[in-house]
Amino acid sequence: MIKYERNFKVNAVKLSYERGKGQLAFLARELGIAPSYLYKWRQDFEKFGTGSFSGCGHPNLTPEQAVIRELERKIKDSKISLQILKRGTKYVSQGKIMTKNFIENNKSEFSIAKMLAVLEVSETTYYRTKKQELTDTETRVILLKQEITSIYYEFKRRYGCFKITRELQSRGFKIKNSSVKKYMRMLGLRRKIKRKFKVTTDSFHNHYVFPNALNRQFTVTEPAKAWVSDITYIQTIKGFMYLTIVMDLFDRKIIGWNLSTKMSTKATTLPAWEMAVNNRKITKELIFHSDRGVQYANKLFTDTLNSSKFVRRSMSRRENHTDNAVCESFFTFFKAEMLVGNKLLSRKQMRVEVYEYIENWYNKKRRHSFLGYKTIEEFDKAYLG
Secondary structure, eight states, rough: OOOOOOHHHHHHHHHHHOOOOGHHHHHHHHHHHHHHHHHHHHHHHHHHGGOOOTTOOOOOOHHHHHHHHHHHHHHHHHHHHHHHHHHHHHHHHTTTTHHHHHHHTTTTTSSSHHHHHHHHOOOHHHHHHHHHHHHHHHHHHHHHHHHHHHHHHHHTTTOOOOHHHHHHHHTOOOHHHHHHHHHHHTOOOOOOOOOOOOOOOOOOOOOOOOOOSTOOOOSSSSSSSEEEEEEEEEEETTEEEEEEEEEETTTTEEEEEEEESSSGGGGGGHHHHHHHHHHOOOSSSEEEEEEHHHHHHHHHHHHHHHTTEEEEEEETTTTTTGGHHHHHHHHHHHHHIITTOOOOHHHHHHHHHHHHHIIITTTTTBBBGTTSSBHHHHHHHHHHH
């Protein structure tokens, strides 16, 4: 590569200003240089002025420019370190072999020295581990840890050891729950913690209260034989929203639901019921069980259900949450799996999140202990033969 003297560059730039920008290509040919050189020299001159071209083309920076350049370098270095930490921390917690694998898989993007420094791994440990031969058992443990970690984050930290065990078994791994529990403890993986939720039932009214026909018989042998329903609140940036669900006790599927900003019947129980009857037809006697809240007991909702000759109403006893335990349980893990640790969302965002949780996660992918750790889709498929 030809090196040009500083005076030559300065004179070339000054001449380019005299000729005008439209003549740069012609001037470059006259000087016997590539036009790109001339463009670059002009940029340097405009940026650094008389401090330009001080040896090998590197600008002689002013003190202020030197500070800015150093800050830019540090910011870039911090971003790289953050990327390494975000990707690599979980592998460090899994041991030397996993750390070595992470470094090997990412050395095309980051320097080995940088990764070792950020992850606080000694060079000796890394190269010693790299030379070690793995036994079949060690290889299997590494694969299991990788798969457990993958499942844990794939299902958004909603699964504990029992469901991760079932998921592993469905993927062909032969493993016991005790082993998964041990590896999860080693990896520092914990399921989201449950929390209590606010009761939304207003049962102090003058409407007729139906007797408890369901009587806690939460196991049924066919679809559309017993449905349960309830309402809970969800906090958002702009106040509460109210989630109403209708669940079929046969497969625990949420066949009807609605998310609203009001607690009226038209905003809660009625649209959830309408979705349910559209999704699952009623062809014989159905017990519809709920609490005794005004949204379920009022005339509008009662008349709607009475219009179907197959529906038999059932309501929980006063302040007896176990009479509707399945719905209570759903709301408990709904809030544990979707809301715990999440920042408050807007109402629009919450609608998207609730849809994603019910329709794409709970009804399709979640493994249910009641169904023998099958998904609802797997259970229904087995029932239909």
